[in-house]
Amino acid sequence: MHVVITGANRGIGQALDRTLRSQGHDVTGTSRAGGEFEPLDVTDSASTRALSHRLDSRPVDLLVCNAGVYLDKHENLADGYPAEMWAQTFAANVTGVFLTVQALLPNLQLSRTPKIAIISSQMASQERAPGGSYIYRASKAAALNLGRNLATDLHHIGIAVGIYHPGWVRTDMGGVSAEISAEESARGLATRFAELSLETTGCFQTWDGRPHPF
Numbered sequence: 583m584h585v586v587i588t589g590a591n592r593g594i595g596q597a598l599d600r601t602l603r604s605q606g607h608d609v610t611g612t613s614r615a616g617g618e619f620e621p622l623d624v625t626d627s628a629s630t631r632a633l634s635h636r637l638d639s640r641p642v643d644l645l646v647c648n649a650g651v652y653l654d655k656h657e658n659l660a661d662g663y664p665a666e667m668w669a670q671t672f673a674a675n676v677t678g679v680f681l682t683v684q685a686l687l688p689n690l691q692l693s694r695t696p697k698i699a700i701i702s703s704q705m706a707s708q709e710r711a712p713g714g715s716y717i718y719r720a721s722k723a724a725a726l727n728l729g730r731n732l733a734t735d736l737h738h739i740g741i742a743v744g745i746y747h748p749g750w751v752r753t754d755m756g757g758v759s760a761e762i763s764a765e766e767s768a769r770g771l772a773t774r775f776a777e778l779s780l781e782t783t784g785c786f787q788t789w790d791g792r793p794h795p796f
Contacts, residue, residue: 584608584693586642588682589649590619593753594701597768598646605772610637612649624649624678630685641692644775647679647725648701654717668717675721679728696741697778699771700729702786704747709795726786726796733784742783746774749789762789 585602589595590611599611612622612633620636623629624647651674657663679700690696704710706722726745733743748771750761770789778785786794 583643584610584641585644585646586610586612586637586686586689587646587648588612588622588624588678589614591615591617594748594751594764594767594771595646595648597764598648598771601765601768601772614649622649622682624682625673627681627685630681634685634689637686637689639692640689641696642686642689643693643695644697644699645683645686645690646699646701646775647682649678650675650701650721652715652718654715657715657717659716663716671717671721672724675718676724676728679725683732690741691739697775698729698732698736698741698743699775699778700725700743700745701748701771702726702729702745704788704794706745706747706786707795730784730786737780737783740780742778742780744774744778744782745784745786746771747786747788747794 585607587595587599587609590599591613599609603609611619613619614623620633622633651671653667653671654663683698702725703722705719706726729743729745736743748767751764751767753764767789774787774791786796788794
């Protein structure tokens with residue numbers, strides 16, 4: 583299986599890259615910085631198109647939209663959350679998902695069992711709204727909505743779409759007090775990706791296989 587992972591240079595993306603490679607899959611990891619990974623800035627349509635051109639009509643069996651940012655962790659409601667932070671976050675966490683899917687759609691259609699996995703968050707849930715982190719929460723809710731609508735539109739061409747909460751993970755984003763390691767999250771997510779099908783398309787699940795409230 584050929585897998586493309588955005589944001590594979592750190593955190594959950596890096597753990598997914600290593601986990602899926604260890605399972606014998608052919609993985610194309612991407613990073614905005616390039617380096618050992620394919621260069622990809624998900625916020626730039628020219629960059630996503632360039633990746634598709636470099637893959638040169640190569641089938642993509644699984645696209646993992648993982649790249650994202652969490653910029654407003656320490657903002658306050660009184661005078662924080664500047665407009666440019668909203669724009670930067672949505673460009674990476676929402677528009678970036680759409681542009682990547684759009685650019686790689688021809689590659690996905692070359693696969694016999696194509697799948698898209700969107701890494702969202704429990705912070706996307708409208709049923710769980712403890713406040714704070716308004717920009718990140720809104721962006722992940724938008725990514726969830728995007729995934730659900732893609733699942734509808736892509737069903738007729740055989741592309742399954744799943745949306746996933748990776749858990750509270752010990753990464754730079756999740757912090758040292760988080761509940762699980764990136765490796766544990768990646769192993770669970772890899773199992774979820776393997777289970778994804780047209781029968782379950784549009785699902786919103788946790789890393790360990792539980793349905794997540796919308």
